[in-house]
Amino acid sequence: MSDTALVIFTPSGKRGHVAIGTPVLTAARQLGVDLDSVCGGRGICSKCQVSPGLGDFPKHGVTVTETALSDWNAVEARYDEKRGLKPGRRLGCQATIQGDVVIDVPPESQVHKQVVRKAAATRDITMDPATRLYYTQVREPDMHEPTGDLQRLAEALARDWDLPGLTASPRLLAKLQTALRKGDWNVTVAVWQDHRGGTPKLIDIWPGYFEGRLYGLAIDLGSTTIAAHLCDLRNGQVAASAGVMNPQIRFGEDLMSRVSFAMMNAGGASEMTTAVHGAMTQLATELAVEADIPSDQIVEVVVVCNPVMHHLLLGIDPVELGQAPFALATSDAVNTDAREIGLTGINPDAQAYMLPCIAGHVGADCAAVALSEEPYKSEDLVLICDVGTNAEILLGTSEKVLACSSPTGPAFEGAQISSGQRAAPGAIERVEIDPATKEPRFRVIGSDLWSDEDGFEAATAASGITGICGSGIIEAVAEMRIAGLLDPSGLIGSAEATGTSRAIPDGRTFAYVLHDGTADGGPLITVTQGDIRAIQLAKSALYAGARLLMDELGTDTVDRVVLAGAFGAHISPKHAMVLGMIPDCTLEHVTSAGNAAGTGARIALCDISARARIETEVTRIEKVETAIEPRFQEHFVAANAIPHATAPFAELSKVVTLPTPSFNSGPSGDSGRRRRRRS
């Protein structure tokens, strides 16, 4: 054993004997330790930095002397001089093992770095992206053994990085020759290889050692909004985020309107495809500018979306998704060139990945939510509602997961609401109504102050108070119900019935004035009877979908509820429960996952094993089709009411006089409206 030494790596604790003279990087690889290297041990990239320990390590049973590693060599000295090496650090590819040693791998030298999610529930994402940088040295051409530059590059990558069978597009063949010569046969390449173990693809090439980074786009392509995160593929960090309205809205606000547009207009589908391609390209360009990175360093894209958006993005007429049996053109995950889905302005060889669709109405977005929230690993029964223009609903445990989609419509996103608007500065996002005085107070996006607090006016002067966003309308409706401004059927009471002058006539019904800015030339922001009806329809659809899955599983209760969606982070669980959006559950078990679909897209962008995982899990998820399930309609109708009321509603209702509707707590549903009309 005298010609070997014991090496212990921390923090992994991996240990073993290696031959004296083995470089630390080689030892790490032999022992399966996670130590990074881009240049393949040539002392260029410095990614393999380690910190050897000195002294007694009783825990490990070794004493490390100063001679445990080889002396600094010329490469390390040059590197330190040029770029500086932190005290105590060594280059793992240069330092060789001379005796028993404990070696710490600092976080930045670990390939599979752990990044912490920003959302409430922290979760680790393993970094294992499909496209990575590799530095390599290519044999020079030899007239007497005439092989192509590509073949010699492929040979080098097979030798240095165990990546055999490299392929390259003609565009890259053109670039290859210059890069190899400019770098004096040393190049850095970006190579894509997926989780299925197919042949690696050359994505880009740079002469010598490339200092830049690779980026990916995680795109949540919603019916109403398109949100994208630009992520650093080295550590998963979000370099920039942006969102735009989906330009397809002009062809129809909800999915079925767009399917109809495609059915009724020749070329309609391709018109919508072109529109969304343009918006995505614009978004990508904006993100590159915002993060100040060269756009050709964006080499990967992951897109999650519902099946209709999925088909329109791929240029497939979505007409089959508009009628039973709602057949998808393709249900599997899609791997393709990003330019095939119209994404230009990024690296021309960038690859795109779309998560699998679960069913004709349950898309890649739902798969992404599943990837993010992992109901298939849950020990208790979890209900996950991804609230958008369509709600994707998952219910289950590690034993069984069910999924469905429910057409909530765009009301939850502030669309089809009289004073509705996107979540942007100036939008009312939080609402409280005093049950006694019926006076509201609210907060707008861009300020942390409530409207009755000092400085509110100054804080909102720039944005103004412009409308109500999705979370704002939900709170407003719930607070109106709590304050007794609505009856269980959802009817707004008159000023007389409710005792506040904020209830004003609005045609044949009433509206509640949330904010009157007309004196300053601003808008009159009200919640109308139409708004209440839109929210009722939306929340009934969501609730009915959840109930349907609960029926399928034979349960009346769930252990916890996760609210997700572009604005999921902003819904107040209390108000969601007041509205009857979700089944009853103790409030502390209702959490928000933020934009879980977007998080799922980020996970798939950063980790190809996650792609493999969700592709498998998706086949295990049982699909429930709401559109043909009679019980969905029953639940939908039954869920229309807003039963909760903390205000002494029954009393209030006694004082109403016709033609103002009666506010009794009797049968809910449309009974209130019917009675009103009879009157």
Added chain:
Amino acid sequence: MSDTALVIFTPSGKRGHVAIGTPVLTAARQLGVDLDSVCGGRGICSKCQVSPGLGDFPKHGVTVTETALSDWNAVEARYDEKRGLKPGRRLGCQATIQGDVVIDVPPESQVHKQVVRKAAATRDITMDPATRLYYTQVREPDMHEPTGDLQRLAEALARDWDLPGLTASPRLLAKLQTALRKGDWNVTVAVWQDHRGGTPKLIDIWPGYFEGRLYGLAIDLGSTTIAAHLCDLRNGQVAASAGVMNPQIRFGEDLMSRVSFAMMNAGGASEMTTAVHGAMTQLATELAVEADIPSDQIVEVVVVCNPVMHHLLLGIDPVELGQAPFALATSDAVNTDAREIGLTGINPDAQAYMLPCIAGHVGADCAAVALSEEPYKSEDLVLICDVGTNAEILLGTSEKVLACSSPTGPAFEGAQISSGQRAAPGAIERVEIDPATKEPRFRVIGSDLWSDEDGFEAATAASGITGICGSGIIEAVAEMRIAGLLDPSGLIGSAEATGTSRAIPDGRTFAYVLHDGTADGGPLITVTQGDIRAIQLAKSALYAGARLLMDELGTDTVDRVVLAGAFGAHISPKHAMVLGMIPDCTLEHVTSAGNAAGTGARIALCDISARARIETEVTRIEKVETAIEPRFQEHFVAANAIPHATAPFAELSKVVTLPTPSFNSGPSGDSGRRRRRRS
């Protein structure tokens, strides 16, 4: 054995026992007999027709009775009624085996049909194209088990045709859904699968049983001309052929001029790429029109070309090919979408295959010649010269094959010749000169008559006599030498020296009048001293290349010579030998292979196993680089003379007087010209 029967298939002679009741098609598959089927045994395609024998077959030791096969069934009766079945024919998928039987598989029912080459040396091409039609029945979508249409199609192809893992482009996903429903879940698909056994690719889809055929393009992309054959992928037959000038000629007539153009002009390479893409697309369109087929039924393309054209076609700057070590960007065969090499106007998902390059100066065209002429299977030592703007030369036997390329220039193609023109109607292609009278006679393309035969004028009235093509100039020069009009150094004698008024002054040298059409407003067609020099340079380059390979192999003789090239079919071996184009060889061992590169392209188009074969053989071929080999220059200089003379040249030379050059048979090379200049 009473529940089995003996089945003997002819012409293969394959035999075996199968269970009574086995369909003939199934029996054929069990016994490895080549029996076609597109519809997979559904009685639709009729490709599996067989002819059962009746009576005694002493050779096979069986007697076949009328009950050996099942009676005609309803499917056969319907087929016969609708489309007609030849007498004695049965559908192999319907007829079942009831007793011992001899079954003949007619040629048209054999999958691997044999096609006979049109060229002199007949040779069989096995039909096994990469893209084929398959008929299949796809499961209908099921809401309760929601898989995509693509996944169910893939499942059907895996089940019926052993083609697992089908992939499809987004464009085809869009087409898929309509086709499946229109065909009531029965479709015909064109599927590509290469010889490497990768995943099959969907190329196109049609509802129901598709009656059409698939076609491929075999393109010989030369420096001067682009020739293409449109081939039926079912039987390899050429449906149409066409050629156009390579539009890159305007950037430089020879390859090195084009490389220079790319070096000297920013964007020069891409300008040339665009030009050749356009010409190929135009050619494809013309061929589809000529053959009267829908252009989207062209689903495959094979391109052969020299390395410079190869790189320019792929959009790669060819500058590296212009300087040692002549490094190729890629040497392996290229598989790509046809649109990646600029071919549009055919099926948008058509696949392209480019044969491997052998070396920086020895391209895919040479590989195609090797595939066509198979020197690696030859028992005697064969020299193959593919004559074009560059000559590709192969020398060897089954034990060893050498290859090189030689820059002959465009003279052999009629370019840079004073009266030169492309091989087209009106071009002089055959020449004879009477050694006594020095009078010529000739034939022009478009007529079988010699110019001194009756009816020649009428026969050529339409085309006129417009110039000399490549084969014509070779014959003219050789005949001039035989008739004593040239001395061994290649100098044209004066009228006095040669005794014919057809030798006319032309500047400081002389020219020989082949045809004077000026009286009728036609051209004066002469062979000038410059023409002789151009042919001398070309033939010296060709000869020097061949000699260099012979040196490498340590031989002074070859057993046989094969002349190939776009005009290879038209070179007269006798005249080639007189000129000293090729090493001496008995005349009957000099054959012409026609456009062997084009034939190689056709073979690769029709048979994927040929692709595998040439990819392997190419790695075994030894490359010799003429550009850096001093002996090439030596051979080149030494080969400049035209030694052969049947006329009493020495005598003639004696009578010449200055300033007419002396016609001695002294040192050849440029000596004649130098002497002339001194004079």
